[in-house]
Amino acid sequence: xxxxxxxxxxxxxxxxxxxxxxxxxxxxxxxxxxxxxxxxxxxxxxxxxxxxxxxxxxxxxxxxxxxxxxxxxxxxxxxxxxxxxxxxxxxxxxxxxxxxxxxxxxxxxxxxxxxxxxxxxxxxxxxxxxxxxxxxxxxxxxxxxx
Amino acid sequence: xxxxxxxxxxxxxxxxxxxxxxxxxxxxxxxxxxxxxxxxxxxxxxxxxxxxxxxxxxxxxxxxxxxxxxxxxxxxxxxxxxxxxxxxxxxxxxxxxxxxxxxxxxxxxxxxxxxxxxxxxxxxxxxxxxxxxxxxxxxxxxxxxxxxxxxxxxxxxxxxxxxxxxxxxxxxxxxxxxxxxxxxxxxxxxxxxxxxxxxxxxxxxxxxxxxxxxxxxxxxxxxxxxxxxxxxxxxxxxxxxxxxxxxxxxxxxxxxxxxxxxxxxxxxxxxxxxxxxxxxxxxxxxxxxxxxxxxxxxxxxxxxxxxxxxxxxxxxxxxxxxxxxxxxxxxxxxxxxxxxxxxxxxxxxxxxxxxxxxxxxxxxxxxxxxxxxxxxxxxxxxxxxxxxxxxxxxxxxxxxxxx
Ligand SMILES: [Zn+2]
Numbered sequence: 001x002x003x004x005x006x007x008x009x010x011x012x013x014x015x016x017x018x019x020x021x022x023x024x025x026x027x028x029x030x031x032x033x034x035x036x037x038x039x040x041x042x043x044x045x046x047x048x049x050x051x052x053x054x055x056x057x058x059x060x061x062x063x064x065x066x067x068x069x070x071x072x073x074x075x076x077x078x079x080x081x082x083x084x085x086x087x088x089x090x091x092x093x094x095x096x097x098x099x100x101x102x103x104x105x106x107x108x109x110x111x112x113x114x115x116x117x118x119x120x121x122x123x124x125x126x127x128x129x130x131x132x133x134x135x136x137x138x139x140x141x142x143x144x145x146x
Numbered sequence: 147x148x149x150x151x152x153x154x155x156x157x158x159x160x161x162x163x164x165x166x167x168x169x170x171x172x173x174x175x176x177x178x179x180x181x182x183x184x185x186x187x188x189x190x191x192x193x194x195x196x197x198x199x200x201x202x203x204x205x206x207x208x209x210x211x212x213x214x215x216x217x218x219x220x221x222x223x224x225x226x227x228x229x230x231x232x233x234x235x236x237x238x239x240x241x242x243x244x245x246x247x248x249x250x251x252x253x254x255x256x257x258x259x260x261x262x263x264x265x266x267x268x269x270x271x272x273x274x275x276x277x278x279x280x281x282x283x284x285x286x287x288x289x290x291x292x293x294x295x296x297x298x299x300x301x302x303x304x305x306x307x308x309x310x311x312x313x314x315x316x317x318x319x320x321x322x323x324x325x326x327x328x329x330x331x332x333x334x335x336x337x338x339x340x341x342x343x344x345x346x347x348x349x350x351x352x353x354x355x356x357x358x359x360x361x362x363x364x365x366x367x368x369x370x371x372x373x374x375x376x377x378x379x380x381x382x383x384x385x386x387x388x389x390x391x392x393x394x395x396x397x398x399x400x401x402x403x404x405x406x407x408x409x410x411x412x413x414x415x416x417x418x419x420x421x422x423x424x425x426x427x428x429x430x431x432x433x434x435x436x437x438x439x440x441x442x443x444x445x446x447x448x449x450x451x452x453x454x455x456x457x458x459x460x461x462x463x464x465x466x467x468x469x470x471x472x473x474x475x476x477x478x479x480x481x482x483x484x485x486x487x488x489x490x491x492x493x494x495x496x497x498x499x500x501x502x503x504x505x506x507x508x509x510x511x512x513x514x515x516x517x518x519x520x521x522x523x524x525x526x527x528x529x530x531x532x533x534x535x536x537x538x539x540x541x542x543x544x545x546x547x548x549x
Contacts, residue, residue, distance in 0.1 A: 007283050008285050010285045010287045012287065068311065069413070072357070073303055077279040077300045078294060079284065089296075089307065106411065107408075109297070109298070120314075121315075
């Protein structure tokens with residue numbers, strides 16, 4: 001547990017590169033070494049080409065996205081969030097040019113602008129990071145000028 | 147390759163039992179389930195030694211840190227068999243969501259294939275003391291590392307995001323969703339076993355409840371309960387000699403496999419695409435279309451799922467179910483309407499996870515619904531869970547060819 005009191009991710013061999021980059025506030029997606037498709041999160045078999053040895057590389061993306069959906073969480077079941085409710089979660093489709101023609105990549109995180117921020121389907125956002133401990137940050141989002 | 151189910155109408159439901167559905171039962175879940183199973187076997191005109199197959203799905207659908215203990219918080223097929231017939235020919239469990247279509251398919255296939263002659267399908271649901279979904283976990287591994295530390299956790303936020311998409315696209319109002327919940331509670335209030343027995347809900351009461359994960363309010367999700375239900379299946383041939391009018395399983399389908407997503411991330415498009423697949427597979431399996439079905443019962447563990455199933459099955463065009471409901475389309479007291487929540491559903495019974503829909507189809511097709519019996523129901527359809535993780539079944543009063 002951290003000073004934030006929020007739960008932490010536990011990196012594993014597949015996820016460690018993502019969390020290492022996130023600690024530097026860089027958003028990465030996993031690129032399959034066999035077919036080049038970007039995905040998130042990485043899995044043991046590539047969804048796109050079926051490779052059983054995808055040798056994913058953590059590839060930085062610019063973190064721009066479009067809001068597909070959202071909810072206002074008024075009761076959290078997690079430790080460390082009681083003082084944060086109500087908060088907004090956004091379902092974001094990343095729009096990095098590197099993703100053109102690929103299956104959609106979606107992230108879900110907090111919208112740091114608060115519950116009164118104007119929100120609509122398609123709203124432009126960019127990634128932000130919440131520092132949960134000195135060496136660990138998790139992605140969140142902020143509204144961006146479109 | 148046709149999608150026809152070769153065992154179509156060759157296996158029948160021949161008996162059932164439903165326990166009282168309560169917030170906390172006065173005995174253990176295991177004891178409640180044994181009693182319910184014994185009652186179902188007796189209802190079918192059988193004895194426990196004759197039941198040679200046991201099937202269930204044990205999912206305990208909590209995101210909280212509750213222990214899974216067989217006989218206490220879940221009841222497995224093996225656990226129940228050991229107490230009813232310790233020498234069964236077949237015992238199996240379905241894992242995953244869509245527990246009713248999943249376990250019914252295992253049971254139907256076991257009977258049709260001759261792996262067992264009389265199969266008991268049960269479902270036992272447990273409500274632990276304390277908060278159902280709360281967790282104190284300081285760390286998350288595996289899939290949840292990608293969501294929980296960011297604050298995305300549990301089924302309320304999941305459905306909140308799915309339903310926001312629906313509201314944004316189609317303009318569904320809170321008043322329309324109120325009609326779903328009020329209809330479920332109205333029908334549930336008429337059931338003697340229901341947690342909500344004798345307690346209907348008004349639109350005003352619904353609207354006065356707080357939001358939990360906008361636009362999902364407190365009454366849009368079913369309430370956790372203790373309860374058990376059991377059904378006995380056998381061959382259509384054997385069913386002719388048993389006391390009740392058999393209800394044959396004509397076919398079943400799911401939309402599986404779902405697209406890989408973050409845990410609890412249910413984009414509306416994923417649900418609707420799989421729903422269309424489910425319906426297509428179901429009609430091929432059962433050899434019927436929606437127009438051939440006398441009674442449809444839809445799943446409602448979260449109220450918006452009623453809309454999504456109505457649209458997936460083709461009862462209304464995509465995006466129109468909220469208007470269909472708002473116009474009285476599912477009102478069980480309105481002549482000519484389509485009473486898809488006649489079972490009371492999960493919202494009108496308690497969190498029985500798809501049991502009410504199966505039970506209502508059985509009761510109506512077998513002519514055993516008592517005061518609630520509707521005339522001329524010879525075919526029925528139940529759907530369960532979400533369109534992308536659950537499934538559906540079709541039933542018929544008529545046995546299949548050659549029986
Ligand atoms: Zn690949």
